[in-house]
Amino acid sequence: MKNNTDKQSAKEVVLAFINALNEEDFATAGKYLTKEMTFKGVLGSRDGAEAYMSDMEKMKFKYDLKKTIAEDNDVCLFYDLDMGGVTIFGCGWYHLKGGKISSLNVIFDPRPVLEQKKK
Template identity: 60%
Template sequence: MTTEAGATVGSANDVVLSFIKALNEENFAEARNCVADDLKFVGVLGQRDGADAYFTDMQHMKLKYDIKRVFSDGDDVCIFYDIDMDRATIFSCGWYHVVDGKINSIRVIFDPRPLL
C-alpha cells in the first residue's frame, strides 16, 4: 500500500494487528502511531471523537484482547476477540477502517449485560 505522498505502509490487516498487539503490551505510544488524529470510535457504551480522547480511556482501562478470528477486505478489518475488561471477559467484534496506513474508525459491538 502506498500513501498519496508515496510512502509505503503495511496492509490494513497489519496495521490493525500491530495496534492490538501494542494495546495488549500497554505500549500506548506505539498503538497511538497506528491511528489517525481524527479517529472515530463507536462502541456499545459510548463513542469518542479524536485519538486523544480514545487513548485517555484506553490508558485507564488497560484492556487485553485475545484474538479468535480476523477477516480483512481491503481497508476494512473485522476481528472477533475476547476482551478482558477486568470485571468480565466479553466476546466482542471490532470493525476497523484504515486510511493511508492509519486506523481512522473503530466500531465495537458486544453484549454489555455482564458489565451492567
C-alpha cells in the same frame, strides 16, 4: 516491528495496534491512529485519537483474538476482551485511511459489564 504503516496491509496495522494495546505500549498504539479517529461502541463514542487513547490507558483491556477478517481498508476482529474483572466476546470493525486506523465500531453484549457496575 515496522513503523511505516503506509507500507503495511490494513490487517498488519490493526494487529500491530492490538499487540501494542495488549503490551500496554500506548505510545506505539497511538501511532496507528489518525488524529481524527472516531470510535463508536455499545456504551458510548469518542471523537479523536487522543480521547480514545486516554480511555484505553485507563482501562488496559486485553484482547484474545479469535478470528481476523480483512478486505481492502477494512479489518474485522472477533475477540474475547478482558475488561478487568469481566471477559466479554466482541467484534471490532476497523477502517483505515492513509495506512492508519480512522474509525472503529465495536459491538458486544453489554449485560456482563452493566451487571459488574451494579456490584
